[in-house]
Structures are given as C-alpha cells and as structure tokens.
Amino acid sequence: MDLLVQFIIDAVSVGGLYALTAIGIGLIFGVVGLVNFAYGDFVMIGAYTILLTIGFYWPVTILIAAIVLIMVALAADFVAFRPVRLASPETLMIVSFALSYTIQYSYVMMFGSLARTVNFLPAMSTNLEILGIRIAGVSILQIVATIVLTGALAAFIRFTRIGYQMRAVSENPTMARLVGVDINKVIAAAFIASALLAVTVSVLFVAQTGTMTPFLGLNLTIIGFVATVIGGMGSLVGCALGGFLVGFLTTLLQLALPADLQPFREAFVFGAVVLMLLLRPGGLIMLATARERI
Amino acid sequence: MSLLKVRELAVQYGAVAALQGVSLDVSSGEVVALIGPNGAGKTSLLSAVAGVVRPRAGTIGFDGQDLVGMPIQKIVRAGIALVPENRDIFTKLTVIENLLIGASTRNDWDGIAQDIERIGELFPALPRLFPRPAGLLSGGEQQMLAIGRALMSRPRLLMLDEPSLGLAPVVTDAVFAGIRTLRAQGMAILLVEQNAVRALSVCDRAHLLSAGIVHFTGTPDEIAHAGDIDAAYFGVPSDVAAQGSA
C-alpha cells in the first residue's frame, strides 16, 4: 500500500515536470505551428540564470530568471521565427534546430561544457512525512506547480481575449488576421506563456538535481516531443496527458526493470513513442494539424 | 463622393492574370454587386481590397487613404470587413467568442456589448446560440455569424463573398434581408454573387466580370434590358450559364 502511494507520488511529480515541458512545446506548436527544438535550451538558460543570481533572495532569483527567459523567447521569435512565419512547418522546425544548436554552443563558449552545481532552494530537498509516507519537498513543489500552472494557463486560454485570439490563430491564422487580430501580439503572448512554463521547469530541475550543463535542454526537449507526440500535437490536454504518461512509464520502468536493463530505460520510453505512433498516428487525441490533407 | 475607389486594378498569380484593369466605386448606403462565373476574378478583387493579395498594378482608395501595401490589421481598422466565401468562422470558438473576436481592433467594451445586441436584432436566430461551439451551427447560421463577426469591427464597407452559396432559399432570404437592413443603415456593401438574380434584386449597381475584365456596368434595370450581354455572359437563367462557363 505504502509502496503504491509512493509510486503514485513519484509518477505524478515526474509526470508533472514532463507535462509542463510538453505544454510549453505544445502551446507554441498550436499557435505558431512551430516544433520548437530550442525549448529545452530556454530551460537551460533559466538554469544558468539561477546559477548566476544564486546570491539573491530566492524569489528575486526566480523573477530575474523569468524576465530573462521572456526576453530570450521574444527575441527568438523576433529574430529567428518571425522572418520565416509564412514558411513551411519543416522550415520552421529546422530554424529552431539551428537556433537550439547556436544557443547550446554559445553557453559552451561562456561557461564551458563541464557540469556546474548549485544548491538552490535547499529546503526543498528535505523529506516531509505525511501520514507515514516520506515525500520529497521537490515532489510536492512539482505537483503543486503543475496544478497551478496548467490551471492558470487553461483559464487564460479559456476566458481572456488573448486566449480566444490564440485559439482562433491556431485554427485559421489568415482569417484571424482578416478580423483584425494582431497576430504578432498573440504569438508573442504564446512565447511569453511558454517562457513562464520553461522557467518553472528550470526552477524545479535545478532544485531537484542541483547540476547543469549547456546540453541539459536536449533530454527535456526529447521528452517534451515524446509527450506531445503521444498526446497528439497541438492539443494542450493531450500534451499534459502525454507528459504524465511518460512520467508514469519512466517511474514504472525504474521499479519494474531488472538492474542490468535500467540504463536502457530511456530507450524503452522513446521506443514507446514509435510504437504509439504506429498504433495511433494522430496521438491519443486526434488533431487535424498534425496530419496531411486526407 | 464614393467611399471605395478602385482604379485599374490588376492582380496576378504567377503567370495567371486574375484581374486586368478593373475600376469600381462603392458609396455609403449603396450595394454594388460583382457578378460573373467562377474564376472571373471576383474573389481576387475582394482579397486585394482586404489586403490579403498584393495587386500588381492599380490603386485602391478608401476614404482618401491608399490601401495598397497597407497591413491587413490597419485595413480592418480603417473600416473594411470581409466575409469570405467559405465563411471561415472559428469552429472551435463559441458563437459569442466569434463575435467578440470580430471586435479585436476595438477596446470600447460598452460599444462592443451594444453591437452584439444589434447583431442579435439583425439575425434573431443567433442570440440563443451564443454559448455553443460555432462548429455545430448550420450553414445558414454560420453565414449569419460570419456577417455578424464582420460587423463587430464597425466597418463602413462590408464585403460579402457568395453569401448564398450552399444555403437553402429560405435561409438566403434571411441573409439578404439582413443586407437590405444594413444598406438602409448607411453601410457600403460590395457583394460578390454567382446567383445573379439574387444579386440584382438587392443591388444599386452591378459590374459584370468575366476573365478579369469588367464587361458591363449598370443598374439592375439596365442589365435586364441589355439582353445580349446577359446572354453572352450569363444566359437566362443566370445560374445555368455561370456553371456552364466555369
């Protein structure tokens, strides 16, 4: 019984982190039609900003990281993505791939490629005992952050003006322009929202692992892609579900796989994507934009 | 003085000339119809005025401003709204959200609320559908919603592309009744129709467009009497000819 509860908490907290990552990627895909390879690098930039501002009171650190990431996301949109806005999704994707590579090696130039460690929010690594079950503080933070952020984002998209404009741009960008929607403003809002999700992931990631390299975004990007593909690209609910599913799968494999197969855990998870795509090419939730005509 | 002044407009898609030197005027409180078969260039003209397509030559004047090269959003702000041929309502948004998004260029919330009420009076079928996803609406309801959405930007010129397409006659009646009301309120309307009989019943002037060139311009009466042109480009009844030449 305790083991089961422990497992569920682990799965939900890991899954929450993955869900946040997937939503950040899925949101931009839905609104802009961009598969953003650089998303994980936004998280990496957030982590290094925390490293640089660790001396401040922690809310200040988080605030600075958030501001930096919003600026980076807006700059990426302005410099790299806006000029190719009307190009094919493949071109957009390859631009983000190039951007990701450029960001990673800019950080190698600045900080070297060796791992840096930092002790951020040390209180979070202590364990709490609730009803006889030991839970890591970070796990609770992850679960709370996931619930609060997805809730806030859902409400934002559902109830605000920019929210329905986002949904309209996602459905038919040309018509949205024809009724006077400022597309650049809506896309900027989507990038800001995804930057806020990214900074949350940065905070949780640094609080949990305490270590970073310029390449830390890569794994997150892959996991985010996997989750979005599983969930059906462009559907935010699907992304969240996909993230939780990957988290659940990872935690389950950690428990179930024999020790000598443990290192292959990721391979199993990524293999699950290929399998998933084979069975349901549209993801768990079908979405027209991810498919070809017909 | 006319509100919209199109002069010698030419639109080209690659090697294909969609419009060649078309001129027309629309004034406030006036319905001007563009009639012609498929591929005549009617939609191209509306797209050029709306800013979706950049013309190769010619000028588009609106209330003294030159629209050529102006960003779409500014054109909407200037007072032009387009109801496209396939309506293009946002199916995943609710009906009320579709209307609200039509007011994207405005921030006067009181005025927006009033306009929503006004559109409810213009199309009495709409208000009870407000909370529904627009994708669930019937074709006629979608057409009314698309017109309502266009009106939400408080346009002075409304451009309608084939509003009767695919609608039952009784629904078309409701749509055209709405058009007459809007004209009475002083709206300038540029109407594209393949259904010439319908268009002539509501317009003040009509341009007969074929292969990107205006072949005849006149009031509905003049067109009715110019039998040879009628026969050459549309035949009588017009629908049959329009489809035959398409």
Next chain:
Amino acid sequence: MRNDPTHSWQGIVWTFLVLGIPVAVAALLLASTGPVLARVVTDTLIKLTMVVGLYIFIGNSGIFSFGHAAFIVVGSYASAWMTIPPTFKKVILPGLPAFMQSIHLDPFTGGLVGVLLAALLAFVIGLALMRLAGIAASIASFAFFSVIVVIYNNWTGWTKGTASLVGLPVYAGPKLALAAALIAMLLALLFQYSRYGLLLRATREDAAAARAAGVEVERMRLIAFVVSAAVVAAGGVLQGHFNGALTTTANVHLNLTFLILAMLVVGGMRSLAGAVIGVAILAFVAELLRQLERGWQIGDFTITAPSGLGQVGLGIVMLVVLISRPQGLTKGREIPMPNWLSRRERQGDAELIGSTQNAR
C-alpha cells in the same frame, strides 16, 4: 520542374559530370599539397557522402530526418566488429561473444556488413516511421536516434559504452573517399531519375493527390529511406576507418547530424547541386572557424577563440541562410544544361513520359 535536367538521362550524365568533375579535380589537387589538407579533403568527402545520402531521402520525400546519425552508429560499429583483428579485439572488447571474437573480414566486406545492417535497420524502422508524415515523422526519427544512442551507450560489452572504441584499421584516404562520394552522387541521380524517385517527388509536392493517383506513398518513402540509410552508413563506415576510433557520445552524433543537415539546407535540400555546394561552403567555413579555435598569430600574440565558437559560427550561418533564403543557396535547382545539350533533352522527356506510362 521544366528546367530540371534530371528528367532525361542526358541530363543525369550532365549533372553528374558538372558536379563530379569539379569535386574530383578540387579534391585531388588539394589532397596532393600535403598530409594536412589531404586529411581535410578526406573528411569533407566523407561528409559529402553522408549529405548526399541524406539528400536521397530528404530531397525526394520532403521529410526531415533527425535520425540518420543512428545509421552511422550502427554501420560503423558493425564494420568495427568485423574488421578489428581478433587478437586486438580480445583485449579491447572482452565482452564480445566468442563467435564475434573470431571474425576477421577484409575492409570491404566488413564495411558492406555495416552498410547492410544499417539498411536492414532502416527497413524495419522505416515500416513504422514511413507511415507518418511531415513533422510527426521528423520527431519520431529523432526519438529513434535517441533509442539507438542509449542502447549503444549502455551496451558496454559490444561498444565499450561511453569510452571510445579504438583499433579500427585505418584505410580511408582521399581517393577512397572521393570514389565513395562520386558513387553516392551517381546513386542519388539514378534514384531521382528512376520511377521511384519521380513518384516520390510527386508525393512531396502533393501527397494527397499522389495517393489518389494510386502512388503507394509509404512504399516510395521506405525505398528512399533504405537507400539513403545505406549511403549515409557507408559514409559512417569510412569515417570510422578514417579516424580509427568510434564513440557513442550523443553530442558527437548530434553535432554531426547538425553539420550534415546544415550542409544540405544551406545548399538547398531539393537538388543534388544544393547538397554538393552546401558541403563545399560549410566545410570551408567550418575549417576556417576551427583554425580560429586553434588560435592565430598577430605579431607576437596568439589569439585563441573560446571553444564552441566553431559551432556557434555554423549555427549562425545556417540561421542566416534559412531566414534570408529558406530554399537554400541553389533554391532547389540543378545546374541547367547548355542549349546545345537540351535540344536532345526534349526527346528524353518524351521518352520518359512513355516509360512511366508503360510502367503503369
């Protein structure tokens, strides 16, 4: 399409010669100046082989693949297992099963085993991947690459894991690399000219219409995927036997993936001319940046750029080209045939139409 010379066999010959001769002349001239440049030339020609291999799939199908580095890994390790001398193998790969320990093939057969294994893997994985379209296929190819890297990374008995595998016989030089690159180019042109290539290009322009016309889109993609994987793997095998060492490190392969994709995209991913020109330009830029990273002399000072500059420079070049010219420098066009040749081209076109009709 009208100006595309690859629609006639004369045009194929023309395109092969007009691209192949400059490549061969430049490579042989540069390689003859000394061992340093010979190494650079060999390395560039191996990259060219990989890029042309990538082009066979991406250029014809229009689908980006981020997974082709997996075929480089699979092909080169298989070739290593086949060709490292048994006495040596016992020392560096003690975990290898007995029957693998005793195998010792000559370089050509060993390389062929690597290429065939990669092609087989491409076939199996392609059965699943090719059912996807556009972006979903690209993402899945990326996931596939990750799976292969994780497996090779942890399969320590066979691959030495994260440590590099050394001891491969070093036999790849400029001439062999040139031969490989030329064969790859010819193969790409023949594929493009073949019925499969033509049909696949039709699916690239409009998959729905092609499907409606009875083209089996998935099968066409799969064929291109397997051919492409084989050529890229051949490049990987050569690279292994050029460096004499292999690694499973994900970043190394991601860098390679980035470099060859950048070469293809910068040149223009829809023409062989684009692939060749992209390799030439980026190889030059990369070499220049590498020199900067090593440091250069101004008077008595040696200025060294921080490491990572090379990659950042490549990334920026790629971004600038993509943003200013999304179709690549060649805009996806081949080098046009001169008039005195294209008179005959028209005949070729007529024949071609005849032959596709017969094929139906």
